[in-house]
């Protein structure tokens with residue numbers, strides 16, 4: 019519910035920005051907004067709607083419905099769930115707060131194309147704050163998807179087999195997998211972007227390659243993000259279609275296969291269709307057209323199966339069903355125009371125009387919002403225990419559906435008008451279509467009033483609902499399901515005290531605020547007042563993390579210890595281990611993106627790169643590699659000792675691992691000192707300092723190696739925790755999972771270094 | 782300068798493909814949405830008995846798999862898409878390959894915040910106005926000195942990104958004299974909306990007269 023309300027708040031902010039734009043564009047040569055204000059509105063509208071409204075709204079339902087549908091008492095990691103929510107909230111507030119920070123909110127488009135996004139062209143800490151907010155959102159999303167994936171894999175109730183899994187949960191799983199794959203790429207891109215803005219590093223501002231590097235990183239995230247937004251809505255629509263036709267879905271299994279085994283993998287290979295006119299080679303354009311055409315096949319199968327479900331059904335046109343059908347109609351229109359844009363020749367005509375604006379609003383805004391409205395009406399009686407007003411709901415639908423089309427359909431005919439222009443002259447002939455769109459937009463905004471009233475009606479309970487008002491068969495409607503209707507209330511009573519304690523933990527909120535303060539400080543470094551913020555923020559983060567660890571040592575928060583998941587494929591794997599694996603796969607992608615950036619930009623610049631051995635001493639690097647590899651061995655021995663339950667041996671090997679890890683960082687520190695301050699501790703001094711801001715070789719080196727070092731540092735902290743835990747006698751033969759998980763993480767850190775070392779030292 | 786003999790101008794090939802896609806899309810969209818709305822009303826529940834999914838499962842029904850329907854619709858879509866891909870490749874043969882010609886005119890186009898600079902082979906350059914002869918093969922080498930722009934000519938179905946550190950090439954030929962608006966199609970800062978120019982297509986003789994009279 020918290021998620022729902024928060025995302026609706028961000029929808030309000032994003033909608034308000036959209037209104038100012040529609041007012042400005044309603045007539046030619048209007049002076050309601052000036053260029054920069056308009057550009058900020060267009061940028062923040064996009065960012066807020068996509069990142070802080072649409073994706074989280076899908077998550078809001080997943081949060082409530084998925085545990086009920088799979089018969090779990092809660093998500094796998096309740097405290098991580100809280101952390102994910104608080105990070106989401108503070109990250110959104112940071113992005114919005116950028117409006118009042120010097121420099122203002124970012125105004126270079128939500129796509130933030132480089133080098134307009136650099137400090138040279140959009141100066142000030144305001145835009146940086148928008149991006150650091152985005153970084154925190156990436157963290158929130160990653161934490162969330164680890165939690166959801168683990169939950170769905172390992173917390174299904176006995177008997178909840180994959181073949182019985184409700185389709186909304188299926189689609190949530192697909193969404194979360196896509197999030198896990200897509201966000202690391204933008205996180206890497208944002209790290210490069212922010213390091214450029216704050217530390218004057220030169221990734222994206224590189225005169226050669228920077229612009230296209232960002233394009234690749236951004237759209238590798240950006241296109242899957244469309245499906246991240248869309249798939250939860252589709253999941254809800256599919257549930258609703260079955261219920262309101264009174265018939266099982268036609269081709270349910272075909273739909274699951276189409277979404278999970280075609281859309282999800284294919285969506286990773288279509289990003290280049292956003293780059294058809296960037297001058298990428300013809301063969302790449304052809305390939306991306308082919309993959310994009312290919313991905314429309316599973317969508318077509320899904321839509322036609324939806325329509326086939328209608329045939330032969332007994333259709334009840336209640337509000338959820340109306341919105342579901344409305345969503346399908348706008349999706350068909352958006353999808354067909356999407357196929358047009360997928361042709362790299364047709365795209366030449368349409369790129370950067372209002373045709374594109376119309377297309378993605380039909381798909382992302384229309385289909386998603388209507389689908390999630392359908393979800394809201396459908397599950398509202400479950401969530402509140404009261405019925406909404408059917409008459410108001412229908413009014414909401416009719417007004418929204420008509421005004422949405424009045425708003426966006428005319429834009430298809432503005433296929434010469436560039437996107438994101440704040441004004442146009444009367445001679446263009448675009449005035450009347452824009453006026454129609456603006457009228458549609460204002461009606462659409464007003465049409466949301468009945469929706470809000472309806473939510474209030476349901477929350478403040480005038481019309482009590484029966485347990486299963488729609489005659490649905492999925493588990494969340496069963497009389498014994500948790501939740502307001504017909505079962506145990508989720509938090510207050512019913513022996514749920516342990517669950518109650520967990521959600522009351524203050525650590526997640528402290529951690530989220532600490533992260534926000536730190537990253538705000540990072541943005542404010544640009545005007546020289548960031549350091550105190552960063553120190554305060556880091557203090558909060560450290561306090562929260564240490565507190566969290568101490569809670570676990572003391573066992574003050576009873577985490578229900580469920581054994582290995584019973585169900586394939588999570589059999590014999592504990593949920594924590596599953597979570598760590600998921601986390602590591604996202605980490606692999608972050609480092610993968612960074613290393614790919616390095617290789618890309620280096621291939622682009624070609625010759626003028628320092629020869630191997632001239633900057634980075636190979637011997638020092640090799641020794642440090644040996645140190646790190648040896649520490650992996652000692653970590654392994656610590657694990658062996660833990661398996662045998664030998665406390666003394668655990669302490670010896672863990673301690674040795676800690677010493678080696680520290681040695682690695684010390685050598686790294688001396689090396690950096692040599693490079694930065696010409697100290698010549700380990701190698702002869704260079705003729706001039708090699709700094710992060712000294713150009714691409716410096717920027718790529720310090721960022722990649724620095725991030726790796728940060729991971730080593732994180733490992734050291736975990737080791738301290740393990741040693742402390744061992745001393746407390748809590749690492750035993752029976753319970754040594756923490757050592758095993760640390761070993762996994764430490765192996766990952768080593769493997770990253772095995773890539774970093776040759777790429778930076780040897781070539 | 783004699784016009785080069787051409788079957789199709791690249792921007793016309795693009796525009797024609799766009800219109801063809803739009804027509805096909807409209808038909809497909811109308812049929813699918815029409816069929817859907819028809820089903821919606823045709824199968825509307827009458828009365829309130831035995832309509833729900835719960836009721837359905839109480840009965841003796843078996844769920845209908847729907848695999849066959851899904852596979853057929855997928856195959857049908859694939860046939861359409863393969864056709865569209867072939868049409869795209871067909872147009873690409875024109876759009877991506879300027880014909881060999883001794884009279885090709887090369888113009889360097891550079892995007893700046895917030896204007897376009899055009900440089901002719903003789904070194905003459907001018908801002909925001911591009912003058913070209915009708916019928917000639919013209920190759921534009923497009924780049925930017927500052928941020929990411931996108932060079933486009935409204936009404937000519939022609940667009941190419943102007944990216945710093947990179948030269949992108951596009952070609953066009955306009956058979957008859959006329960006047961078009963050049964615009965920027967990628968947000969490039971506060972002056973993005975006003976980053977417009979004019980393309981003047983003039984008769985070859987007018988062009989030659991103008992070009993030879995240029996200073997330097």
Ligand SMILES: [Cu+2]
Pocket residue numbers: 892893895929930931965966967968969973976
């Ligand atoms: Cu521009």
